[in-house]
Amino acid sequence: MPVYKTINFNTATQILVWKITESFEQLFNEVQLNEKSKLRLNGMKSVLHQRAFLSVRKLLQEIGYTDYDLFYDEFGKPHLNDGNHISITHSHEFSALIISNQKVGIDIEMQREKIKNIADKFIDYEFNYLNKEDTQDYLSKLTVIWGVKESIFKIRNEPGISFKKNIKVNSFQLANKQALAWLKMDMIKEPFSVFFEEIENFTLVYAFEK
Ligand SMILES: CC(C)(COP(=O)(O)OP(=O)(O)OC[C@H]1O[C@@H](n2cnc3c(N)ncnc32)[C@H](O)[C@@H]1OP(=O)(O)O)[C@@H](O)C(=O)NCCC(=O)NCCS
Structure with a gap:
């Protein structure tokens, strides 16, 4: 389908989401690819991944x-030649990108029960406010927090960042669709503004360096 959603966040920041309904052939015929991308595409094992890769080029x-x-x-971090910042994500039938004059990261995640089984791998501080009894x-919130940590990781792109130890998301309400997060490492204590929304049964998250 054409672009599924466009968010004009501000005059210098756009988020675009694609719902991948097209076949590989259709997408392939509609995009131009540089030589490196052709090689990457050919090396991908799943058609789903190939379609996601091509849909990002459509966006x-x-x-x-x-x-x-x-x-x-x-x-593996993407960059644009004109100096604008870009971040890319894809999951199942959705792909998304964010382009901005600020440093940005984006993540789209399917909401899945099994995230509860790995919560203690990426959550520590946030257990102070999360309520396991309120199952939905x-x-x-776990899916949002995961997306926040992926997005911040994509901005910083630094080896050694632990989602559990180094990235903390302040208490937030789902209805507010935004939160404050921190990267705390060595002498660094850096704040990030994060925004999120649900798209079908997926959670889209994007983050900015504050
Ligand atoms: C690299 C990483 C951020 C990708 O995230 P993902 O959820 O697997 O996949 P997404 O679809 O959201 O993102 C993939 C895109 O991220 C981008 N990306 C890859 N490596 C990146 C990096 N080092 N920095 C920023 N962006 C990166 C690419 O654009 C990629 O898509 P493309 O190659 O098709 O253009 C992730 O695999 C990772 O390494 N995370 C950190 C490791 C970690 O600590 N994990 C969990 C601990 S509990």
């Missing part, structure tokens, strides 16, 4: 970029 084209404007550093609220 880029929607806002006037092409694959030729995008390059990756040695950690708990699942939704």
